[in-house]
Amino acid sequence: MAKKQLIMEKALELFAKQGFEATSVQQITDHCGISKGAFYLSFKSKDELIVALIDHFMRQFTTDIDLVVSEEGDEDLLYNFYYTTFQSFNKHSDFAKLLMKEPTQSFNEELFSKLHHYNKSLEKVILSMIERLYGERSNDLKYDLLFCIKGFMSTYSELFMIYKLPIDMESLVRSLVEKTNLLAKNMTISFISNELIQVIDQPLNEEPSLEKIIEIVEKNIEDIEDSIEKESLLLLRQELSEPTLHPAIVKGLLANIQNHPHCKWTAYLLRGHFVMK
Amino acid sequence: MAKKQLIMEKALELFAKQGFEATSVQQITDHCGISKGAFYLSFKSKDELIVALIDHFMRQFTTDIDLVVSEEGDEDLLYNFYYTTFQSFNKHSDFAKLLMKEPTQSFNEELFSKLHHYNKSLEKVILSMIERLYGERSNDLKYDLLFCIKGFMSTYSELFMIYKLPIDMESLVRSLVEKTNLLAKNMTISFISNELIQVIDQPLNEEPSLEKIIEIVEKNIEDIEDSIEKESLLLLRQELSEPTLHPAIVKGLLANIQNHPHCKWTAYLLRGHFVMK
DNA sequence: TTGACAATTGACCGGCTAGTCATTAGTATA
DNA sequence: TATACTAATGACTAGCCGGTCAATTGTCAA
Numbered sequence: 001m002a003k004k005q006l007i008m009e010k011a012l013e014l015f016a017k018q019g020f021e022a023t024s025v026q027q028i029t030d031h032c033g034i035s036k037g038a039f040y041l042s043f044k045s046k047d048e049l050i051v052a053l054i055d056h057f058m059r060q061f062t063t064d065i066d067l068v069v070s071e072e073g074d075e076d077l078l079y080n081f082y083y084t085t086f087q088s089f090n091k092h093s094d095f096a097k098l099l100m101k102e103p104t105q106s107f108n109e110e111l112f113s114k115l116h117h118y119n120k121s122l123e124k125v126i127l128s129m130i131e132r133l134y135g136e137r138s139n140d141l142k143y144d145l146l147f148c149i150k151g152f153m154s155t156y157s158e159l160f161m162i163y164k165l166p167i168d169m170e171s172l173v174r175s176l177v178e179k180t181n182l183l184a185k186n187m188t189i190s191f192i193s194n195e196l197i198q199v200i201d202q203p204l205n206e207e208p209s210l211e212k213i214i215e216i217v218e219k220n221i222e223d224i225e226d227s228i229e230k231e232s233l234l235l236l237r238q239e240l241s242e243p244t245l246h247p248a249i250v251k252g253l254l255a256n257i258q259n260h261p262h263c264k265w266t267a268y269l270l271r272g273h274f275v276m277k
Numbered sequence: 278m279a280k281k282q283l284i285m286e287k288a289l290e291l292f293a294k295q296g297f298e299a300t301s302v303q304q305i306t307d308h309c310g311i312s313k314g315a316f317y318l319s320f321k322s323k324d325e326l327i328v329a330l331i332d333h334f335m336r337q338f339t340t341d342i343d344l345v346v347s348e349e350g351d352e353d354l355l356y357n358f359y360y361t362t363f364q365s366f367n368k369h370s371d372f373a374k375l376l377m378k379e380p381t382q383s384f385n386e387e388l389f390s391k392l393h394h395y396n397k398s399l400e401k402v403i404l405s406m407i408e409r410l411y412g413e414r415s416n417d418l419k420y421d422l423l424f425c426i427k428g429f430m431s432t433y434s435e436l437f438m439i440y441k442l443p444i445d446m447e448s449l450v451r452s453l454v455e456k457t458n459l460l461a462k463n464m465t466i467s468f469i470s471n472e473l474i475q476v477i478d479q480p481l482n483e484e485p486s487l488e489k490i491i492e493i494v495e496k497n498i499e500d501i502e503d504s505i506e507k508e509s510l511l512l513l514r515q516e517l518s519e520p521t522l523h524p525a526i527v528k529g530l531l532a533n534i535q536n537h538p539h540c541k542w543t544a545y546l547l548r549g550h551f552v553m554k
Numbered sequence: 555t556t557g558a559c560a561a562t563t564g565a566c567c568g569g570c571t572a573g574t575c576a577t578t579a580g581t582a583t584a
Numbered sequence: 585t586a587t588a589c590t591a592a593t594g595a596c597t598a599g600c601c602g603g604t605c606a607a608t609t610g611t612c613a614a
Contacts, residue, residue: 019298021296021298021299022298024570024571024572025571025572025573026570026571026572034592034593035592035593035594036572036573036593036594037573037574037575037591037592037593037594038591038592038593039573040572040573040574041591041592045572045573046572046573144452144456147429147432147433148428148429148432148456150432151425151428151429151431151432151433152424152425152428154428154431154432155424155425155427155428155431156424156428156468159469159473159477163476163477165473165476165477171466171468172468174466175421175466175467175468176468178464178465178466179421179425179460179464182459182460182463182464183456183459183460186459186463187455187456187459188455189448189451189452189455190452191433191448191449191452191453192436196436196442199440199442200436200440200442301600301601301602302601302602302603303600303601303602311562311563312562312563312564313563313564313602313603314561314562314563314564314603314604314605315561315562315563316603317602317603317604318561318562322602322603323602323603
């Protein structure tokens with residue numbers, strides 16, 4: 001299992017430098033100091049490696065940002081959002097580079113739709129933030145705001161992603177907060193309508209099914225040692241099959257697990273599930 | 278020569294779908310209905326093909342936008358800028374896709390710096406527009422505005438580039454004009470300073486030399502048939518070596534050539550040269 | 555019709571690729 | 585130490601890559 005992580009880390013370094021296609025399995029194994037055969041003990045194919053990378057890091061991004069956005073209080077929400085996002089980009093800059101870099105469609109259809117799905121998850125989180133921050137007013141403008149925020153993020157992150165400049169993150173974020181608020185409070189012409197978004201989302205709008213969530217939770221339970229988190233997961237597992245607990249209790253249980261490093265993604269999924277209902 | 282264009286067109290289609298690395302010369306020649314050997318009669322290597330593509334289309338983009346920005350009157354300048362840019366993206370969507378797609382560094386150093394150079398040309402054009410539109414006020418904010426505009430362009434162009442949606446370009450542009458004006462007129466916190474930009478630009482700040490410009494002009498003169506444009510080019514060629522003409526005359530000569538399909542890039546270079554002085 | 559020349563072909567080359575598997579090294583138990 | 589097991593190796597395969605070039609085909613003036 002540790003071998004798997006080693007390969008993922010070292011491969012990511014090479015992918016960020018050269019791209020996915022241009023990096024050979026031989027290069028990866030050389031860089032790891034292992035044999036080519038050993039690679040195929042951990043991953044069935046080179047494609048499976050990239051799938052694992054995307055799953056791992058996109059879950060990290062989504063949960064990092066979701067944690068900030070789902071916190072109480074709107075005070076510094078926008079500031080914290082940008083700050084966390086950029087920190088997360090910075091922390092996993094190799095992966096972020098790979099994401100920016102890789103052809104949107106040179107991947108398999110499977111990989112493309114996977115990325116698309118995570119992207120939509122992220123957009124959903126950002127949209128919920130916009131709704132909280134700007135309330136009613138945002139109804140017609142929220143998708144335009146979403147696009148503007150995404151534009152800011154991608155353009156400004158170039159500064160530290162490509163040029164590797166030492167950035168004063170706090171003033172960068174302060175300037176983006178001002179820009180975002182300006183747009184949100186003064187914009188009158190929206191371009192992206194609900195309908196347009198629905199057309200875009202149409203082909204791949206798969207919510208994870210209840211069965212899928214249960215499966216993930218149970219795997220999670222097996223993976224972690226005895227602790228409050230494990231107890232909470234067991235109770236939540238029960239609640240998935242037979243809902244009996246008070247919403248406040250469920251919320252508490254979610255709070256119990258959402259800071260455990262191996263439960264973040266599960267917490268995110270569960271929050272989506274229980275809030276839905 | 279026609280063969281060269283055929284290859285460029287067909288190759289671009291494949292590159293847009295699969296990416297540069299993932300497309301083989303064999304695929305390209307099959308798609309053209311020619312033999313592999315014939316490819317190497319037109320291009321010395323696969324790399325030379327991508328260089329030709331980048332040169333061809335980036336010149337197109339730059340001149341298209343520069344023509345709009347260098348027109349008199351600030352009335353609909355911003356509107357026309359966005360409109361032309363998106364039309365140009367749309368017209369050459371395969372190439373635009375390739376640009377978005379391709380790893381920033383999977384190219385050679387040569388290709389990377391080539392792209393970087395064209396990118397800076399485009400930024401220069403946009404900056405001159407910002408200065409004209411917002412005057413003094415833009416001094417401290419211009420680079421932030423540039424980044425915001427670039428962010429809008431890349432995020433919103435996804436709508437028709439990736440999703441291939443039929444877009445009401447006029448309302449899209451109107452909404453972006455409002456956003457840009459809002460930011461330009463109300464922003465107070467700038468993040469990107471002159472110094473920061475200088476650091477970014479440092480490694481590759483090559484202006485084309487006078488000799489280089491003369492070379493390009495002479496090649497252009499050979500390429501086109503007798504016409505007012507050719508006469509104008511010959512006079513401008515003379516003016517490059519021995520400046521004698523009144524600036525107004527030079528400006529008129531430039532106006533003569535800037536709408537000829539094969540002189541646009543030369544006109545752009547010359548305008549930069551004569552305005553410099 | 556012939557012959558000189560240019561355009562075009564596709565078999566071929568060396569090198570690299572993803573992936574396999576018989577063999578070997580390492581380790582834990584009895 | 586002997587045994588049984590797993591972990592790890594790297595030579596190997598089949599196939600694709602960019603690029604070359606001797607051989608073929610097409611063209612046109614004499």
